[in-house]
Amino acid sequence: MTTEESDGALPSTIESICRRHGGREGPLLAILHDVQDTFGHIPDEAVRHIARTLNLTRAEVHGVVRFYTDFHAEPARAHQLKVCRAEACQAVGGRAVWAAAQALSAVPDGRVEIEPVYCLGNCPCGPSAQWNGRTLGRMTPERVHELVAAAEGGRPS
Ligand code: FES
Incomplete structure (x- = not known):
């Protein structure tokens, strides 16, 4: 998926990923891995949705994305x-x-x-x-x- 914001699939896909990991303890990393595998990076909209779902602040989710070098806030280069x-x-x-x-x-x-x-x-x-x-x-x-x-x-x- 390249321009996820334009096709409207991003919110429902992220919601589905969050639901899949919802019953786990400390699901943030698993959710971030799945979001990145799906979109190639962690879009801002995903951060908002994940924060709301897990009752975290956006800064907390951004902090985790920035801490681990394998997560990318921007689309990866070639x-x-x-x-x-x-x-x-x-x-x-x-x-x-x-x-x-x-x-x-x-x-x-x-x-x-x-x-x-x-x-x-x-x-x-x-x-x-x-x-x-x-x-x-x-x-x-x-x-x-x-x-x-x-x-x-x-x-x-
Ligand atoms: S220190 Fe560079 S590969 Fe081990």
């Missing part, structure tokens, strides 16, 4: 680059890889989402990153540039 920022990778050049990724993430309307992660279990091959779910080792700023340039269709970065 590609994801997760860069390891944990100690072992930082010690072998991870800071430069992260700096390159951050510089490239400033592309307006870019297709690549940059996200920090803290250990990908690939420490001996650091600096590590994950490109669309695939773990990569021995990352360099140049490799980051190549991946992002290819994803952006050769657009200069």
Whole structure:
């Protein structure tokens, strides 16, 4: 579903998800996972509805969405680059890889989402990153540039 607000399906779908988890204790995370699986992100309207249903404030629900990096308040971009920022990778050049990724993430309307992660279990091959779910080792700023340039269709970065 792409433009959920325009087809009116969003409220009934969210209501259905909330009902499905209603009998559970502490259903917020399960509801948020289902909403994100369904819509690709957690839309504001979903936050309002979930807060009302669970008798929480919108700030509380937003806080949970912001706390967990796997939840997205905005629709996900086409590609994801997760860069390891944990100690072992930082010690072998991870800071430069992260700096390159951050510089490239400033592309307006870019297709690549940059996200920090803290250990990908690939420490001996650091600096590590994950490109669309695939773990990569021995990352360099140049490799980051190549991946992002290819994803952006050769657009200069
Ligand atoms: S510290 Fe980077 S993969 Fe473990």
